[in-house]
Amino acid sequence: MRKICYICPMADKKRTDIDWQDVRIFVALARYGSLSAAARMLSVNHATIARRLHSLEQSLGEKLVERRPEGYVLTPAGTQALEAASDMEQAAQLLGRGMTEGTPSGLVRINSSPGLSAGFLISRLPGLAARYPRLDIDLAFNLRSISLERYEADIAIRFDPPQDGDVIARQIATVGYGFYGTEEACRTVEAGGNLVLIGFNEADAYLSQAMWVAKHFPRARVAFRAKDQFLQSIAARTGAGLALIPHYIGRSDPLLRICDLEMTPSSKDVFLITRRRDRKESSIRIVADEVVEMFERERDLFL
Known part of the structure; x- marks a missing residue:
């Protein structure tokens, strides 16, 4: 009797050329954890997100995400892919703005608590974007802790030091x-x-x-x-x-x-947290250092 071999679509690890739009959509899904949130951020529909994700998985020959009740989570291959995809995203932003040595460029995402965002950062961070014409800053706030490893942000400013993850935490203020x-x-x-x-x-x-x-x-x-x-x-x-x-x-x-x-x-301590792998990324490093200086200059305001 002739044997029939059934092959999983991902099993042959077939690789094809990668479409940047597929990568861009994968980064959004990984960052926000749901089809609806990624679709809103990119102004596309759910079907486009699903189709682009499937296209990227076919190109890489790997399953990148798994759907769970709480949303989409990265597989081990997806975690690796997200790191490379985020580098591609930063490179695309840099190319789009023009490359100038030592000048921060592209988008840097900062996440903080609602109080720090509205009561301190919102009146100071826009000055950075004004001083660095190739730099964009995205300030978001959450009460919950966000994941730097999922690239939900590049810099997190939190009242609690991180318990895990390959990150660097700097204590920048004490709040009374x-x-x-x-x-x-x-x-x-x-x-x-x-x-x-x-x-x-x-x-x-x-x-x-x-x-x-x-x-x-x-x-x-x-x-x-x-x-x-x-x-x-x-x-x-x-x-x-x-x-x-x-x-x-x-x-x-x-x-x-x-x-x-x-x-x-x-009183509570405030920490600035970045990914360890980003310590040589000039835009993130410069913005992080500038934020540290903001808090240092106005230390007496906090305690």
Whole structure:
């Protein structure tokens, strides 16, 4: 009897020329973890994402991603491919801008917490893009930790040092906290009036600052809730209550002053995190160094 051999489509490892558009779409899918997010970012439909991914896998002869309930995750081959594909992406950006030795070029993605993004970075980072005409900066914020290894960002600024990954973490600031409100709101509390606070949304009650307030001021009324501390500072301007916010936000707002309630949470360290393999990538290195200097120049604002 003649034997019949069934061959998996990927098993022959057949390689063909790689299409840059396939690579670009793979990077987006790996970075954002879902067809819909990648499609929105590239302004294409889901079918295009799926077709381009399949084309790249056929070209490489490897399965690059697996679909799971939480989204698409990289296979070991996909992790390797993403590293090379990200280098291709950076090279394409550099070629598109023109190559100038020692001048940062292309897109550098920075991810930070909502408070640091809105209360400090947003008013300072655009100056870098103005000074370096070939440099673009993408500032995004998340409460959750993002993955540098998935190239969701090139630089992360976080309150917690990384627990794993081949990254470099630099401690760049120590952040202190205080209760801030309008002059009238502070005088009312200091005169013995009822304590009224502005806090986090119920969905974010697990955050350390929210838990600290619930523990130390369990009877205080929380009159207004907002998702992050910068929004809480804006709400505090109305006089609706006191907001427990970082000093770098409270001290920067002329409509607010600090109100001494005798207890405040412990200060927190801030870390700038980059991939170790990017330490020789001039654009990322220059931007990271510039951000470190921003924090160093205004050290007194934080603690």
